[in-house]
Amino acid sequence: MKFLEYEAKKIFSEYGIPVPKSVLIRTPEELSGQMDRLGSEFVLKAQVDVGGRGKAGGILMADRKNGVATAKELFGKTIKCLPVREVLAEERLPIQHEYYLSVAVDRSTKEALVLFADAGGVDIESLAKNSPDAVRRVSIPLLMHDLPPFMIRDLLGKAPKEIGPVINKLYRVFCEKDAILAEINPLVTTPAGVFAADAKLIIDDNALGRQGITANRDLTEREREAEKHGFSYVELDGSIGVIGNGAGLTMATLDLIEFYGSQAANFLDVGGGAEQERVMQAVKLVAAVPSVKVIVVNLLGGITRCDEVARGIIQADVSQPVIVRLAGTNEEEGRKLLDGKGYRMLNTMDQVVKAAVEAVQ
């Protein structure tokens, strides 16, 4: 389960990690009585469960004069399809430098992986790719209660020593909360010391009971709908809708879209035995996202019968073009049905993905 920034910051601060002064507001007006506590300039941060809020317009700078109006603006937005219901108003830190710090599960060694980078606030994947030397890492067996000082020194390099204790505290959060990811990006230095300017915490769903947590996440309407039907469904940033059966085939379709230089808007794994009704619901659900310009259906018919799938696609009757690759049981029947209604059915995964990428260019 993913925690929102303010929830994660509350936990981090319980472990002694310094966080900025803040108030959580649920209406713009609530801010007017609280501004005294934040200083003359502050930051308004949408509490929505998406990465890269800054770039998506979810973080606004404000001051006493325009505070309430700026909060109004933020509450009026939807950030990557999620409405803004809560805003964290924080004192604006005079940032000297931004670092990146995270603790994650290292699946290969079955240990904790601690990452520290001299450049924070940015996307860590691209940093690791473009300047690998700026990212340092250590792996540590989860049985250790503290990071040994030599590991902290290795991670820090030339970064200020005052960051050391924060690294150890985040490692403790990670261990004690059964996290799969604890991240501070950016971890910032200011004249008043080190602060977690952002916070991300994901706890292993299998540990929620042990941690005494009941999940009540803000799902988008479509995510809720997908859950109801038992689909695996995820929303992304691109413009191609993807429907597959089985995680492997669905992921391979996404990889191929990336390979041809485009991005999926969302993807849905219908699971096994996709009958007409289910396929219809899947297509409608994927098509309901405004950013979806074309839909790729890539299904392998085993238990799933291709003619059932074709009927489901036709019944959904969505406005976007649907490009189909069906292989397996009753493939020819499926093809005839789709041909009859003017849908494009191609023979290989490569062909459907290429066609979809061309369609959105």
Ligand code: GDP
């Ligand atoms: P994210 O986009 O969801 O990762 O949100 P962050 O909380 O990481 O904020 C994005 C960026 O906004 C940070 O990298 C900072 O550059 C900037 N930012 C956030 N809080 C402050 C602050 O208190 N002071 C200043 N000057 N910049 C901030």
Ligand code: MN
């Ligand atoms: Mn961040």
